[in-house]
Amino acid sequence: MPDIGLLYHQHHGWLFNWLRRKLLCPQDAADLSHDTFVRLITGAPPQLVEPRAYLLVIASRLLINRNQRQRIEREALHSVAVLLEGRDRRGPEQVVGARDLLSRVLHLLLEELPEKPRRAFLLARLDGLGYRAIGERLGVSESSVKQYLARCLAHCHERLYDALEQGCPA
Secondary structure: OOOHHHHHHHHHHHHHHHHHHHHOOHHHHHHHHHHHHHHHHHHOOOOOOOHHHHHHHHHHHHHHHHHHHHHHHHHHHHHHHHHHHOHHHOOHHHHHHHHHHHHHHHHHHHHOOOHHHHHHHHHHHOOOOOHHHHHHHHOOOHHHHHHHHHHHHHHHHHHHHHHHHOOOOO
């Protein structure tokens, strides 16, 4: 197994820059570069002859997955917008379908968040727990819970706003 720390030290910079040029967003590039090394750790071959080439393959696959997920989100938002256009004509089936679609989109968005913020959001929204109860369950302070929830809401808002900006009708 290769020394992951050494590989990270030697190759993270150029991988981050490559992803930043592709994504035009340093935060997304940082996330994907770290995800690339996580994938390397969880499935690394015993000996890497060309580490950069291998890292590029992993990063490219992660980019493809990300693009597919974003396409699904845009299509879902478009479908919801189409459903909402005919508000007065919606029957119970359309309402249930729209809610199910919104639920799926929300889960896709939440999958992009770290574990604790995601759990805090779900405990607040689905279980109706307060800051103190969520903090106790997660082993964090109430102020951390507030930060987690704010981060989740900002993330969902940003992603939905970006999808609408890219051509989904409102």
